[in-house]
Amino acid sequence: MALVLVAWMLAGLLLAIQAWVSGALREEPVALSRATVIWLTWAGLWALLTPIVIALAARFPFERRRTLRAAVIHLAFGAALAALNLAAFSALAPYIGAISAGQTWLETFVRLVRSAFLLNVPVYGLIVGAAQALRLTRSARERELRALQLEAQLADARLLALRAQLQPHFLFNSLNTIAVLMREDVDAAERVLVLLSNLLRRALEISASQEVELGEELAFLEAYLGIEKARFPDRLTYSLDVDPKLLDVKVPSLILQPFVENAVRHGLATLGRAGRIEISATRFGDMLRLSVLDNGIGMDRMAGEGVGLSNTRSRLALLHGNRHSLVLANAPGGGLQASITIPIGSPEAR
Template sequence: METALIFAAWTVFGLISANQVYVQFELFERPIPWRHALLQGLFEAYLWAFATLAIFWLARRFPLERGRMLRGIAVHLACALVLSLARVAVIVEVSRHVDWLGERSFDRQFWGRFHQYFLYYALLLGIAHAVLYHGRYRERERAAERLAAGLAEARLQALKMQLQPHFLFNTLNAISALIPDEAKPARRMVARLGDLLRISLEHEATQEVTLREELAFLQPYLEIEQARLEDRLTVALEIAPETLDARVPHLLLQPLVENAVRHGIAPRIGPGRVEISATRGADGRVLHLEVRDDGPGVDRDVQAGTRKGVGLANIQSRLEQLYDGQHRFEFANHPGGGAVVRISLPSRRADHGAGKEGSAR
């Protein structure tokens, strides 16, 4: 689209230039055929059209902006000289083979129009920057529109969430009241489910918590799964004491453990094991988290990253937003069998009283 507009604009310029050439020769009583004037006007205009494409590319590659101004000016001065020399060389060479350009001398062409070529280059460079900045402005506008649409959707979702917790807790209380007193495991599962929902809602605005708090959040879910699967599920925690005060994303472990239970333990008839570990790197700057199961492992599509569940995709997206590439996320088969998720994060200790308020970003 941009190339078509450039050639269309220069075509109009060439037609106007051809008309001026034709009229000038008529005034000096040296008439030339209109066809010659048209060819000369369009030829020189299209040379500028190709130069314009080059200038627009150079403007994107070497923009005149803060921090790179001197480098950009030097590059564009050199390019203006090269394009001027190339333009004159093409005109002089073509004039040797056609009669409608007239006799052209390299020295006369270059030194006679040197200032004009630099003026044209500067003008076209300014237009290129105007187009570049307009494109950036439009992109920011579109990003703002997407953000506004997302904010409106989030507000509607928040209104729905304000109604849902009351309904959920009332329903759980009603279910618990209907369960006979002798069915203590069922009552305990309902109570743990209520705890899990309450914790999720109380910390919905929290981005980071301490690992100690994250493990406490995980406990109700583990009790529900162990009550459901009974002796088929064993959970082993290997948490280094020095990692308990480290900051981690809120609700990071629960989806990972849920994924391990759902895909590694639940489909099996026999017993299974989920291991959760946390250690610090040798220099103390990196926190290593690992969730492993001894199930059937990961198929090729998942291991290659071409097919990934919603939970894992959301975790990876959150890590990218929170740590901006200062993390590592790996989901693969463990050499000893089963699947393993390894996450490495910057090891940052929580401030005093961190948690809901202190760790939120």
């Protein structure tokens, strides 16, 4: 508010100087002190109205598909506030020397209607335009900041994926599985070797994009789960229930990986019975729900959220704001269900 007041006082002083110089050039001299009082009063009234105009600009912004509506609304409010400024200025006119010699108050009011009112409406438009420009600038900076934060989050996600897939014990277990299968089932050993190759290739060459097609995300998970199933053929089953029409929908890259890894780590590793992991994707209007369900130990015995889950929450918030949800809950039959709901479509397009 202080900055607004200072800006209007400077504008009032400049207009007073302009009126003084203009009067001198027309040989109709106006006292600088009188011009200063008049224009500072006018500017002060607009300083009081500016917060209202800024609030209206925020409430009715000029947006795609709503430009005409915003224009009509602001035209109405502009006329109303211009009239309010004019009424207040006219009421103060006798006390600030705004009534010229030989004129009545009514004559002065009529003169102000012709001049000041036609000035006040464009002033309202300038304030709305400035507020709109500031809003767009702020939004651009926020998008840039979100983009930088998302790049950092994605780098962390890729690092976590690489760490999970390239850690020595994972490679050792995978290679040991292949070695065992080579003596028992060469074809199965070859399949696991191909899965491991695909997994490592995807981990090393994963796209730098924030989003990938759901089909790519599922292919990465299938390679990971295929290797784990080869290690524990009788202790792990998994299924994917996804409408083929959803495979090209964009989702945050590696968004499901932390939940699948947790299902294996906290389910299969400590479960006395066979482990089951169910991955599904369902569309609800313009929203996509992704789900990872296991029959493991559930939330009560988990140590809490790891870095991967925390990273996932942050990425979802940065990508989709409040248009997302991430829910972790114990499944009715035991185990844990992780559900993510996000809008369908690129964040840049919304």
